[in-house]
Amino acid sequence: MTSQEESMISSFSPSLxxxxxxxxxxxxxxxxxxxxxxxxxxxxxxxxxxxxxKNWDQEVAINYAPPTWLATNQESVxxxxxxxxxxxxxxxxxxxxxxxxxxxxxxxxxxxxxxxPPDQQKVNHLVFGADKWGRSVILKTIKGSETSILVGLVAxxxxxxxxxxxxxxxxxxxxxxxxxxxxxxxxxxxxxYLLLIFAIAAVLNQKGVSTxxxxxxxxxxxxxxxxxxxxxxxxxxxxxxxxxxxxxxxxYRRMFIHIxxxxxxxxxxxxxxxxxxxxxxxxxxxxxxxxxxxxxVSWGSMLNEAQNELVLGIWWQLVAAGVAMALLVTAFxxxxxxxxxxxxxxxxx
Amino acid sequence: MSTSLxxxxxxxxxxxxxxxxKQVLNKVSFSVDRGQTVALVGESxxxxxxxxxxxxxxxxxxxxxxxxxxxxxxxxxxxLHLAKEQHRKLRGRHIGMIFQDPMSSLNPVMSVGEQLIExxxxxxxxxxxxxxxxxxxLLTEVGIPEPERRIHAYPHELSGGQQQRVMIAMAICGExxxxxxxxxxxxxxxxxxxxxxxxxxxxxxxxHMAVLFITHDxxxxxxxxxxxxxxxxxxxxxxxxxxxxxxxxxxxxxxALLLCRPSLTHxxxxxxxxxxxxxxxxxxNTASHQEERQRGIRPxxxxxxxxxxxxxxxxxxxxxxKRKDFxxxxxVSCDIYRGKTLGIVGESxxxxTTLGLMLSGIIPMxxxxxxxxxxxxxxxxxxxxIQIVFQNPYASLNPRFTVFQILEEPLLLHRPDLRVxxxxxxxVALMHLVGLNESMLSRYPHEFSGGQRQRIxxxxxxxxxxTILVCDESVxxxxxxxxxxxxxxxxxxQDRFNISLIFISHDLSxxxxxxxxxxxxxxxxxxxxxxxxxxxAHPQQPYTQNLITxxxxxxxx
Numbered sequence: 092m093t094s095q096e097e098s099m100i101s102s103f104s105p106s107l108x109x110x111x112x113x114x115x116x117x118x119x120x121x122x123x124x125x126x127x128x129x130x131x132x133x134x135x136x137x138x139x140x141x142x143x144x145k146n147w148d149q150e151v152a153i154n155y156a157p158p159t160w161l162a163t164n165q166e167s168v169x170x171x172x173x174x175x176x177x178x179x180x181x182x183x184x185x186x187x188x189x190x191x192x193x194x195x196x197x198x199x200x201x202x203x204x205x206x207x208p209p210d211q212q213k214v215n216h217l218v219f220g221a222d223k224w225g226r227s228v229i230l231k232t233i234k235g236s237e238t239s240i241l242v243g244l245v246a247x248x249x250x251x252x253x254x255x256x257x258x259x260x261x262x263x264x265x266x267x268x269x270x271x272x273x274x275x276x277x278x279x280x281x282x283x284y285l286l287l288i289f290a291i292a293a294v295l296n297q298k299g300v301s302t303x304x305x306x307x308x309x310x311x312x313x314x315x316x317x318x319x320x321x322x323x324x325x326x327x328x329x330x331x332x333x334x335x336x337x338x339x340x341x342x343y344r345r346m347f348i349h350i351x352x353x354x355x356x357x358x359x360x361x362x363x364x365x366x367x368x369x370x371x372x373x374x375x376x377x378x379x380x381x382x383x384x385x386x387x388v389s390w391g392s393m394l395n396e397a398q399n400e401l402v403l404g405i406w407w408q409l410v411a412a413g414v415a416m417a418l419l420v421t422a423f424x425x426x427x428x429x430x431x432x433x434x435x436x437x438x439x440x
Numbered sequence: 441m442s443t444s445l446x447x448x449x450x451x452x453x454x455x456x457x458x459x460x461x462k463q464v465l466n467k468v469s470f471s472v473d474r475g476q477t478v479a480l481v482g483e484s485x486x487x488x489x490x491x492x493x494x495x496x497x498x499x500x501x502x503x504x505x506x507x508x509x510x511x512x513x514x515x516x517x518x519x520l521h522l523a524k525e526q527h528r529k530l531r532g533r534h535i536g537m538i539f540q541d542p543m544s545s546l547n548p549v550m551s552v553g554e555q556l557i558e559x560x561x562x563x564x565x566x567x568x569x570x571x572x573x574x575x576x577x578l579l580t581e582v583g584i585p586e587p588e589r590r591i592h593a594y595p596h597e598l599s600g601g602q603q604q605r606v607m608i609a610m611a612i613c614g615e616x617x618x619x620x621x622x623x624x625x626x627x628x629x630x631x632x633x634x635x636x637x638x639x640x641x642x643x644x645x646x647x648h649m650a651v652l653f654i655t656h657d658x659x660x661x662x663x664x665x666x667x668x669x670x671x672x673x674x675x676x677x678x679x680x681x682x683x684x685x686x687x688x689x690x691x692x693x694x695x696a697l698l699l700c701r702p703s704l705t706h707x708x709x710x711x712x713x714x715x716x717x718x719x720x721x722x723x724x725n726t727a728s729h730q731e732e733r734q735r736g737i738r739p740x741x742x743x744x745x746x747x748x749x750x751x752x753x754x755x756x757x758x759x760x761x762k763r764k765d766f767x768x769x770x771x772v773s774c775d776i777y778r779g780k781t782l783g784i785v786g787e788s789x790x791x792x793t794t795l796g797l798m799l800s801g802i803i804p805m806x807x808x809x810x811x812x813x814x815x816x817x818x819x820x821x822x823x824x825x826i827q828i829v830f831q832n833p834y835a836s837l838n839p840r841f842t843v844f845q846i847l848e849e850p851l852l853l854h855r856p857d858l859r860v861x862x863x864x865x866x867x868v869a870l871m872h873l874v875g876l877n878e879s880m881l882s883r884y885p886h887e888f889s890g891g892q893r894q895r896i897x898x899x900x901x902x903x904x905x906x907t908i909l910v911c912d913e914s915v916x917x918x919x920x921x922x923x924x925x926x927x928x929x930x931x932x933x934q935d936r937f938n939i940s941l942i943f944i945s946h947d948l949s950x951x952x953x954x955x956x957x958x959x960x961x962x963x964x965x966x967x968x969x970x971x972x973x974x975x976x977a978h979p980q981q982p983y984t985q986n987l988i989t990x991x992x993x994x995x996x997x
Contacts (some may be wrong), residue, residue, distance in 0.1 A: 225495065331837055337800055338827075338849060339823040339850075340905075353838070353840055436840060436884035
């Protein structure tokens with residue numbers, strides 16, 4: 092066989108994904124959204140591995156430093172530059188602080204907690220302002236993306252995978268498998284959502300990102316299950332599936348090689364809806380105290396802080412987290428939409 | 441008569457596409473006189489339905505563009521320039537229309553009476569009481585039994601034929617002078633088709649109504665059309681009296697259309713194909729020059745499959761505790777011989793498809809036995825023994841697989857000994873075998889025409905060189921000329937690989953052409969079985985006789 096023939100034969104079978112890649116490359120909006128999503132993922136990875144926003148928790152500015160590029164508000168700067176008397180032991184009328192030795196010990200162990208830069212060295216404004224402790228909002232948003240994207244993506248993948256597999260089993264086999272899974276689904280959805288989340292949180296009994304992922308992943312599969320089951324019910328008697336059966340294809344092959352690509356449009360849309368929903372759910376969970384621990388920052392915890400600040404007219408933390416979230420969520424929806432079109436050979440790109 | 445009822449002149453229509461426009465009608469001209477039946481015949485893509493929609497003013501304005509010089513004259517007035525509102529008044533009141541699929545043309549949540557009365561009130565402005573009486577009269581006229589009861593029925597409670605009758609009643613309720621019938625019988629069984637045609641014929645006579653009958657089946661119109669217009673690819677190929685078209689057609693395409701349909705009297709070795717006939721441009725009738733194929737089972741033939749008393753029953757809930765059995769197939773026995781064809785004929789609901797699925801092992805039998813020839817016993821349960829080609833080539837190919845993946849699948853599953861390159865070679869060979877080019881392998885099924893898709897489906901089935909091939913209505917969804925090609929292909933494959941065919945169809949003439957033996961089924965049971973020529977020439981059972989007389993015979997000489 093000549094090399095030309097070989098290349099011809101290898102080009103016979105451009106898989107669905109190869110075709111999708113080609114089509115996506117032609118879709119300008121889809122490509123843009125892909126870039127945005129990749130940018131966010133790289134950003135969160137960067138912060139996870141310490142390339143970005145490593146020093147996000149340094150209190151570099153005065154508290155609630157306003158966002159500006161211009162050095163305004165000279166008076167307040169000079170007022171702030173006035174010498175502040177050094178911290179000294181308050182005279183407690185002869186009483187000694189019972190905690191003093193403990194405090195001294197702690198201070199000796201963690202000098203950075205005490206020796207935070209004096210306010211004279213703190214800047215009085217930042218590019219996008221500072222939070223209550225004078226931390227840069229931009230760095231905080233970057234650090235927060237780590238948690239939010241991880242939670243949103245992984246939990247959505249878990250939920251969609253569970254929903255797809257159960258839905259496929261239920262719709263494809265029917266009969267008692269379907270009855271049993273339907274019963275399970277009904278029981279599951281009959282429990283109020285928040286109650287269910289609390290129950291799972293109570294069972295897991297630890298705070299952290301992985302807990303949130305588990306909670307959301309284990310509770311969020313129901314919508315996907317319902318839709319995928321319906322798709323499989325529709326497809327299992329289609330002639331192409333019967334033809335595969337006549338060809339001797341196994342159940343597994345028929346379910347996941349033949350039918351699954353034909354339900355991709357549903358799965359992708361559900362995935363995108365779930366990512367969006369779970370990023371928001373993380374906010375709710377954090378607000379309810381089941382979210383990430385205090386020392387971890389996420390867009391959810393930022394929004395949670397922002398509601399108190401907003402009353403004081405301090406809007407930058409809300410805007411930063413909100414814009415980041417809106418950008419990612421929109422880009423992700425557009426991307427899955429573009430993917431859905433790219434994966435459907437019938438749609439003329 | 442000075443002016444015709446409807447005169448279409450130089451009608452050209454363009455469809456807007458992604459790149460530029462595509463001409464779908466090119467200067468189409470024909471006319472319909474009062475009380476006349478004109479048949480518009482052509483294959484899919486010929487522009488016959490577009491013509492009808494243009495007359496009705498139902499072409500989507502954002503997609504279709506009608507050339508300025510085109511004329512559609514209704515009693516001398518060009519209706520292409522009518523305002524939408526005026527056009528709407530013309531529809532229904534003066535021009536009625538019936539569509540192909542009665543099930544989807546009727547609103548499933550309204551009773552047929554409500555739908556009928558709505559039309560009557562709209563067109564004739566009658567009171568509710570009068571409209572109700574009128575609806576009863578119309579239903580009686582179109583031959584619905586017990587119209588007083590049926591008027592309250594919902595569409596799904598009526599049979600396909602009755603639904604089409606209701607559609608006809610709705611179309612004629614405004615007492616139109618022209619009835620446009622777009623493939624009104626294609627979705628129906630042969631015997632029902634005959635009844636509907638008789639009804640339309642009767643109505644035209646009684647009401648002195650003109651009919652524009654659109655169909656892909658030339659043989660169908662021979663018996664009752666006055667004029668025939670043959671269309672192909674947006675162009676009128678031939679136009680003339682029915683007698684002229686059937687007896688002395690000039691156009692090669694018309695001739696090919698007449699000949700490529702298998703007849704009950706001839707069985708040429710190969711069916712004539714439109715492309716070949718148009719290439720030859722000769723006047724001689726090629727079919728009559730061909731050798732006749734001899735059919736029939738000889739005593740020397742080897743039996744490969746013995747089917748005995750095979751049944752399929754479904755349990756139905758009857759009341760709270762009672763259950764009753766519904767037999768889709770009841771105690772069917774037949775024998776399949778090597779290299780021979782068993783034809784199974786029946787109308788919808790006769791159980792022929794269920795039988796085919798059981799024989800090919802896709803659904804389990806409720807009872808009965810299937811025995812195979814000694815040599816084939818080791819293959820039992822393997823796909824290399826029996827394969828099935830389905831009816832709808834649009835549904836039987838996975839839309840997300842390329843042709844290569846589709847054809848590779850059986851090899852991937854059952855020939856693990858093959859290396860990747862060998863599989864690819866094998867796939868290319870399969871493509872050549874069914875007359876397709878290997879450059880098409882990277883395409884997806886939707887990029888192919890119906891005939892090509894059916895070729896792909898056949899190629900997939902013969903990949904494992906099965907002993908028996910079940911063809912379940914495999915050519916029913918195709919145009920007549922494509923049907924001839926696929927039948928030729930199946931015949932070639934049978935001759936080459938000595939495959940036994942089980943050929944299931946509702947079309948008796950096709951079955952007769954393909955089969956050595958015919959089995960007629962009705963409501964799950966075998967009515968008659970025997971040598972195919974014998975059955976057609978001397979049917980013993982009244983049901984078989986009825987089926988045979990219902991076949992469109994072309995022009996009655």
